[in-house]
Amino acid sequence: MSTLTELLELSLDEKTIIAEYIWIGGSGTDLRSKARTLPGPVTDPKKLPKWNYDGSSTGQAPGEDSEVILYPQAIFKDPFRRGHNILVICDAYTPQGVPIPTNKRAAAAEIFSKKEVSEEETWFGLEQEYTLLQKDVKWPLGWPVGGYPGPQGPYYCGTGADKAWGRDIVNAHYKASLYAGIQISGINGEVMPGQWEFQVGPAVGISAADQLWAARYILERITEIAGVVLSLDPKPIEGDWNGAGCHTNYSTKSMREEGGFEIIKKAINKLGLRHKEHIASYGEGNERRLTGRHETADMNSFSWGVANRGASIRVGRDTEREGKGYFEDRRPASNMDPYIVTSMIANTTILWKPEG
């Protein structure tokens, strides 16, 4: 009998492609996608047609006026269909052209297109942590059902069937994302067993967030293939177990040049003055994670330090030594929206002026 695999690997004719349009659903973190056949190949998102979807099925529109319009914003190669087929990161608008409330990309794009921001060439490195869960019991992969593994210690970057659970998913995701054109800079096993991390970047401006959403989509498709469930919850297991964050590394042109360390300190100072505003936008449920324990800083205090993983913001020893570089905002949760976080950091450090 023909196998499904042979059929899945059929090639299309040279002038036809399948484009998977991807958007963020009503919760702000659920990803949705559907595919269409188009003439191709296509490499410029401006050449892709707009599309629409049933917003009443994703909590984003009422049934009697259900059309939500998709604007293609970024193209990546499709690692599942391969050939010239593509993944398309989109954002969502009303038929009148107004970004719908869950569309955080539109406002971010405005910030990144401001002259002072684009001149500063804002670079972002996003460290996405995530937990793999068993499909039927929502308990982490590898954990005994009805019990717990041994305490944290051996798992961070560990190897072995008693320490590393889910590596195939992580490695498949690494290559699939590189194939897609996403700048994955690395991966590692995390402190809590069943938890992993990949890093995207350094990428400029809004591209970092587009790439992170594409990487999240590819990860969820891979977990679907593997029969496990992806969780971006910032504190999936209560107790003496690490949470999951999305540390955001950041630099501007000025920070990367001579004297940059002073610019960094000024920027951190401004972030400190807007700690409450940032924290409110750094992911739902973050209060369960930012306790001051498990390599986090307490949610209600702002601090920074060199090489300090217990601070809100960490500056690397390299940066201190060379007098220039970047810093790491450790506050964002794993379920943060990178459009919000990256544009907010750019806004606060470059555009915002403290009163008085």
Add this chain to the structure above:
Amino acid sequence: MSSLDELLNLSLEDKHIIAEYIWIGGSGTDLRSKARTLPGPVTDPKQLPKWNYDGSSTGQAPGEDSEVILYPQAIFKDPFRRGHNILVICDAYTPQGVPIPTNKRAAAAKIFAQKEVAEEETWYGLEQEYTLLQKDVKWPVGWPVGGFPGPQGPYYCGTGADKAWGRDIVNAHYKACLYAGIQISGINGEVMPGQWEFQVGPALGISAADQLWAARYILERITEIAGVVLSLDPKPIEGDWNGAGCHTNYSTKSMREEGGFEVIKKAIEKLGLRHKEHIASYGEGNERRLTGRHETADMNTFSWGVANRGASIRVGRDTEREGKGYFEDRRPASNMDPYIVTSLIAYTTILWKP
């Protein structure tokens, strides 16, 4: 020892092809097929020989006079045998040349051959929804046996092992149909988990229905490979779960030109005057689906609206804005016969006069 795969993948000599003749059985929705060896390659259905089958085994003829004749009507490339091998969509006639009662293609072909209809270049986009069922328990794929998944919400266009069940079948079908020469315009996961949709079109006249039947055949062959069961039932699970439809998008030349929106409104009005006749031909069991809930309009009322998924007929915002385009008849059930539905819409909107 040779593996089955090696044998399945043997190529034939260039002079022979295998043609899989496909027809619709006695229920009006069951598909049947058998294969024969022919000289080839062949690309024109008129060059294929007629054939026959045992109608007494499909509820289409009595045992003592069982031959039903197959007339080849459309050729598609065979994605399973590949090479020059083909799938052939046929319709069924008595030995005297009369279409048998379950042959709805013959009457549809007559309507599409009428001058006024052919001149209007009727385009159809058919959105086929379907449900995948586990083989031994007839419960949807991915659903816990003896229980239900979490309520609808996360599944429409969703990803993840807890939200999307059966994607390999859907994606294999997408490519297999494109390979076959069927104009699949897209796919998506549906609101009820284990339910999916593909779209055929826009295709002209009777070709839309030929292509949809071929796509249904390929889909059922793929579910056979995957060990799951295809259901075209319009309401497979009672309760707070969406049904399955086959929304039919339609336009004529006049609707696609300047001033088309007025032509569309007149056409919708005529459809409204024949609501009962259409509904009676839009699929068995549709009354279980068209309740007025779950993105359907109540079966006994006719309504239309722009971007309104709760109406019988929906006009897209694009069409409203540009003053021309197409409209979507949301009434047909997933098990509708596209020969009937496409020709009936053409008849009512172009030929019929109130």
